[in-house]
Amino acid sequence: MIRTLRILAANPLSLLGLVLVCLITLAAIFAPWIAPFPTHNGAVVDFLNNNRAPSTRNWMGTDLVGRDIFSRILFAYQISLTLGVVVLAIAVPIGTMIGLLAGYIGGWLEMILMRIVDVFLSIPPLVLAIAMMGVLEPTLTNAMLAVTAMWWPWYARLVYSIARGEREEGYVLAAEVIGAGAGHIAFREILPNCLPAIITKMTLDMGFVIIIASSLSFLGLGVQPPTADLGSMVAEGARYLPDSWWLTVFPGLAILIAVFGFNLLGDGLRDVLGVDE
Amino acid sequence: MSGIFRLLLNRLGISLIVLVGVSMLIFAIARIIPGDPARIALGPNANAEQIANLRAEMHLDAPLTLQYGHFVADVLRGDLGTSLYTNRPVTQDIAQFLPATLELVFLAGLIMVAVGLPLGILAARHRGRWPDNLVRVIALLTVSAPGFVWAVILMLLFAFYLPLFPIAGRISDVYEIERTTGFLIIDTLLVGNWAAFGSAVHHLILPAIALSLSGIGQAARLTRANMVETYDKPYIEMAQAFGFFPSRIARSYAFKPSLIPSLTIIGLDFAAMLGNAFLVEAVFAWPGLSRYGVAVILRKDLNAIMGTVLIIAITFLIVNIIVDLLIAFLNPRIRYSTRGSS
Amino acid sequence: MSLLHIKDLHLGFKTLTGQADVLHGIDLDIAEGEKVALVGESGSGKSVTARIVLGLLQETRTARITGKVQFDGQDINAMSARNRAALRGTEMSMIFQDPTSSLNPMFTIGNQFTEVLRRRDPKLSKSASHTRATALLDEVAIPDPDRVLGAYPFQMSGGMNQRVMIAMALANKPKLLLADEPGTALDVSVQAQTLTMMRDMVTQNGTSVLFISHNLGVVREFADRVYVIYRGKIVEDGPTDALFSNPQHAYTRALMSAVPRITGVGLPEVPEFSDDFLAPRVRHGEASS
Secondary structure (H helix, E strand, C coil): CHHHHHHHHHCHHHHHHHHHHHHHHHHHHCHHHHCCCHHHHCCCCCHHHCCCCCCCCCCCCECCCCCEHHHHHHHHHHHHHHHHHHHHHHHHHHHHHHHHHHHHHCHHHHHHHHHHHHHHHCCCHHHHHHHHHHHCCCCHHHHHHHHHHHHHHHHHHHHHHHHHHHHCCHHHHHHHHCCCCHHHHHHHHHHHHHHHHHHHHHHHHHHHHHHHHHHHHHCCCCCCCCCCCHHHHHHHHHCCCCCCCHHHHHHHHHHHHHHHHHHHHHHHHHHHHCCCC | CHHHHHHHHHHHHHHHHHHHHHHHHHHHHHHCCCCCHHHHHHCCCCCHHHHHHHHHHCCCCCCHHHHHHHHHHHHHCCCCCECCCCCCEHHHHHHHHHHHHHHHHHHHHHHHHHHHHHHHHHHHHCCCCHHHHHHHHHHHHHCCCCHHHHHHHHHHHHHHHCCCCCCCCCCCCCCCCCCCCCCHHHHHHHCCCHHHHHHHHHHHHHHHHHHHHHHHHHHHHHHHHHHHHHHCCHHHHHHHHCCCCHHHHHHHHHHHHHHHHHHHHHHHHHHHHHHHHHHHHHHHCCCCHHHHHHHHHHCCCHHHHHHHHHHHHHHHHHHHHHHHHHHHHHCHHHHCCCCCCC | CCCEEEEEEEEEEECCCCEEEEEEEEEEEECCCCEEEEECCCCCCHHHHHHHHCCCHHHCCCEEEEEEEEECCEECCCCCHHHHHHHECCCEEEECCCHHHHCCCCCCHHHHHHHHHHHHCCCCCHHHHHHHHHHHHHHCCCCCHHHHHCCCHHHCCHHHHHHHHHHHHHHCCCCEEEEECCCCCCCHHHHHHHHHHHHHHHHHHCCEEEEEECCHHHHHHHCCEEEEEECCEEEEEEEHHHHHHCCCCHHHHHHHHCCCCCCCCCCCCCCCCCHHHHCCCEECCCCCC
């Protein structure tokens, strides 16, 4: 663990990713204490200061009802990261289990499970999430549900392809010969070999979940106002381009920086852990 | 050629199975809706009779399996139902809006391939040196923002501050073009109106670039990874041992074999673009499937939602079959195999 | 004067922690028309030596190469990358371990032949190349050259691909042929067959050969002279007969006793290490230089 971190930090790009991820995580956790205007997360109105360009008072300007955009970005990071963590915390175990079952046990189970995975993978992820949000009420919980539903198949396929390869490896055969149970082989022998790939993908996916979630709310299908969310902030501001550019540019850059951080870190991890692209 | 033919049959078969699954999935999504779909569709002011009529029309009182049967039977007849939003057949709506989206996605796909692959080749040829690192940063940056962020940034820079491109729409209002195919690029050429063609292309460029950016990053990274792997193959060393030019080795010996695994993912990226088009279209007021899709979703127009998703899934499956055939055509190992599939 | 003259060749690779040395001063000579074998275990440095002669390792940024590698009177190490590349495929060529994976799977044999022939004769037409390739395949006893030229490597047996590789490597009448464990990936009988053919062809053409192998049985059949390499150093060298009838160095003896049959397959089982292996170099007969 320490060794991995040390090798990772030796690469300036990976180090930048690590720093960005840490900064954003800390900013999200401590948003209520760091934010210059902690109340601006909700339905606050300050028409005296509305639609102001960036200044020393409001570093990133204010929105149409006078809320501080910098403060709202910090709170929006809370939503984004929570969503990412929850989605992955549900999707990864489900996908991993299904991939392990299909890859190690094989037979008709493999056939059925992987065809189901194919079905999910044959609809562009964003379209699937949009369709689900189309019939569900647009709330944070439902957005998590929709994104989770489209996310697990990617892990199923990842773990499946590794497990299928490992099934033929000598150490698995050896374990079978000495009479180890299927559960033992799947979880103690095969799963550890999938972990580097899973961890790398999870890091990269934190970024992608943020992208998908912000896309949903950009279309008005995610977190609802007045709660601060990066996607809906861009959507609201897009109508006031180019004059009130700060309404869209700063939330947009906030997405870019957060996802870039996770991507740099994930890319570095991939090299360090020796995972194939 | 029999190899390719068998492959085509095989892929069509698998696609058919997947398509059945997709129809089930779409049906399931449409039925997880809490409450009565008919009431939601008609709104709070509908009376009991109207709701009962719509329930009968949507077969909502039948068992789920029968409902699914009706759904499939309708789809097979080419009937996706009536949109409650436009009051027209969903197929007609889609036929009107799909070409604009496809036009955008195809150009974006072309840009992705035309820019992404050379970047990947450049990085692989200079792996470990500064062009490699530069491409890595560019690729990671482009995949780090959703399409709508790139759309906003590009619009701000190249439509507002530097007014090089139009801000919104598909073509200038001054042109009245008869819609034959729905693809403006083709329709303007069909009537021989070069000025209109120019205007259509001009409108297309900025949204297409915004849509292609994350694909460019993906394609570049993938091409690099596959090429670096290919550079370790014995036949590369053999080519070097025979003194072939490095550029020749890069092109014929490293790039061509590594294109095959890249193509699969490029097909997937194409599919992702169908989804991301929703975001870019919204920013550029592009009258494609997304404007329709978002409108019907906000109105809980079930028939239209199901139809839109189904059409996108079918488009994706077709793209994948084309990619598979392309791979088979490029890869002599598949082209000349007697067993058909890889 | 010898065709290839290697003097005090050192090779190290720059690593994160420092430098890993692979070759510690190799001296080796090949006369014109002479077949010389370089024998050792994997990791002893024999393959990298061949890649330095070819001028391939010089392009690797982490490689540190010192010493003299003289080919046909020119110093390979002092040459520009461009001039080194100009020698490859014309004045020297190479045959690899696994013929099937060393041929490009994306192109037909005929296509690859054309490229090889154009190294010597850049303006060679397709049809002229076809005629010459047919004649060359005929020389390596391939029964149906037309069919083979239109085929892809994966459509043919390993033995056929090996013949194709030999034909390609000798197509431009190189002065020096490097053979890195040729045909080790093939069946023993096929390997023996193709090696005999290769030996006859190089003898006939007067091509010098640097033959790299771990297999003493094969070497005995093939080479005029043998160098034994251990951990980046030559430990014993001399005419094949002299060296085989009277091995002096402890490592050579260990290597020989590890080969039970003349067609021995697989890696010889040599003790990991013995102090005797570090004994000074033994030279048989008149020292060649």
